[in-house]
Amino acid sequence: MRAAHFCNACGKVQPAMPVDYFTFFGLPRKLNVDLNGLEKEFYALSRRLHPDGFFSASEVERLWSLEQSSQLNDAYRTLKDPIRRTEYLLRLEGVELEEQSKQATEAARASGNLKKQVVPPALLEEVFELNMQLEELRANRKMGEKDDALEAELSGQKKLLEEKFDALFSELKGLWSEWDQAVESETEPARLPIRDKLLDLVNRRNYIRNLVRDVNEALEIG
Amino acid sequence: MAYSDKVLDHYSNPRNVGSMDKASTDVGTGLVGAPECGDVMKLQIKVNPLTNVIEDAKFKTFGCGSAIASSSLATEWVKGKTIDEALQIKNTEIVKELALPPVKIHCSVLAEDAIRAAIGDWKKKQGVGVTAEMAAK
Numbered sequence: 001m002r003a004a005h006f007c008n009a010c011g012k013v014q015p016a017m018p019v020d021y022f023t024f025f026g027l028p029r030k031l032n033v034d035l036n037g038l039e040k041e042f043y044a045l046s047r048r049l050h051p052d053g054f055f056s057a058s059e060v061e062r063l064w065s066l067e068q069s070s071q072l073n074d075a076y077r078t079l080k081d082p083i084r085r086t087e088y089l090l091r092l093e094g095v096e097l098e099e100q101s102k103q104a105t106e107a108a109r110a111s112g113n114l115k116k117q118v119v120p121p122a123l124l125e126e127v128f129e130l131n132m133q134l135e136e137l138r139a140n141r142k143m144g145e146k147d148d149a150l151e152a153e154l155s156g157q158k159k160l161l162e163e164k165f166d167a168l169f170s171e172l173k174g175l176w177s178e179w180d181q182a183v184e185s186e187t188e189p190a191r192l193p194i195r196d197k198l199l200d201l202v203n204r205r206n207y208i209r210n211l212v213r214d215v216n217e218a219l220e221i222g
Numbered sequence: 223m224a225y226s227d228k229v230l231d232h233y234s235n236p237r238n239v240g241s242m243d244k245a246s247t248d249v250g251t252g253l254v255g256a257p258e259c260g261d262v263m264k265l266q267i268k269v270n271p272l273t274n275v276i277e278d279a280k281f282k283t284f285g286c287g288s289a290i291a292s293s294s295l296a297t298e299w300v301k302g303k304t305i306d307e308a309l310q311i312k313n314t315e316i317v318k319e320l321a322l323p324p325v326k327i328h329c330s331v332l333a334e335d336a337i338r339a340a341i342g343d344w345k346k347k348q349g350v351g352v353t354a355e356m357a358a359k
Contacts, residue, residue, distance in 0.1 A: 118257050
């Protein structure tokens with residue numbers, strides 16, 4: 001399915017439809033996207049929908065071209081970026097990225113079971129330890145001391161984190177293919193476990209991204 | 223957005239910062255994180271094995287002011303409570319006490335998670351199967 005941007009009969013611009021970004025471009029809800037094709041489509045639509053082309057059109061057409069253009073920009077910006085695209089798909093599939101902890105906690109409270117941690121415990125340990133070292137580094141700096149050994153160790157850790165970060169991207173691409181296959185087979189139960197794996201990966205990635213950022217900040221101050 | 227006075231108080235003067243011996247049998251440790259913001263929180267409790275009363279609590283949190291205030295408040299609240307009483311603490315009470323805005327609710331969730339995780343760890347050390355005990359209730 002594809003959202004109608006123009007009238008089939010008369011070619012006039014149509015009002016923006018409340019459709020998801022995949023539908024906007026007439027794409028299936030898959031994660032491997034032909035980026036060249038998407039870009040071409042974006043520029044073609046962009047030219048035809050641009051409000052500048054409608055300065056002499058009726059008021060309602062001007063408004064519709066404006067709305068369609070803004071939807072086009074949002075859709076393109078979201079789908080061309082691999083992470084935004086993945087997070088957007090997760091939202092479409094019913095995951096509330098900002099609410100996952102709260103929902104899991106409420107479920108645990110209701111059932112009396114221990115909550116399943118959204119973030120793997122081993123990663124939390126690592127994050128915690130590294131933060132302790134960063135704190136030490138900042139405290140040293142404040143006192144005007146320089147601890148070369150600590151800085152060298154943190155630089156080394158940062159390198160490992162960056163490698164992990166890159167590895168996550170390959171892992172993500174593997175999951176994309178799994179997801180796309182499940183979409184083709186059209187069975188919802190097959191998609192759910194892959195959706196959860198995607199979510200887990202996005203969560204881990206966010207943690208590592210924040211950590212690398214914090215290490216960079218701490219190392220660059222001095 | 224401004225922090226409430228209570229958040230600022232806990233943030234600038236956090237209670238019970240520190241750590242306890244993770245290996246000790248009467249210490250329970252909860253290490254939790256929120257993927258929403260990348261915060262990480264460690265909360266530890268020391269429990270009297272005869273009375274099940276939490277005699278001491280320590281925390282260390284890397285995160286925003288609200289996360290630090292939530293965990294600081296959590297350690298204050300669990301101290302002197304029994305294990306069962308501490309399990310009754312809900313994140314909504316923390317939200318209310320600290321007047322946390324909606325975008326910071328996950329900080330209070332993290333604090334509740336930390337309490338439950340610490341208690342779960344302690345129970346495990348006592349050889350009490352958490353789920354078995356819950357099922358018997």
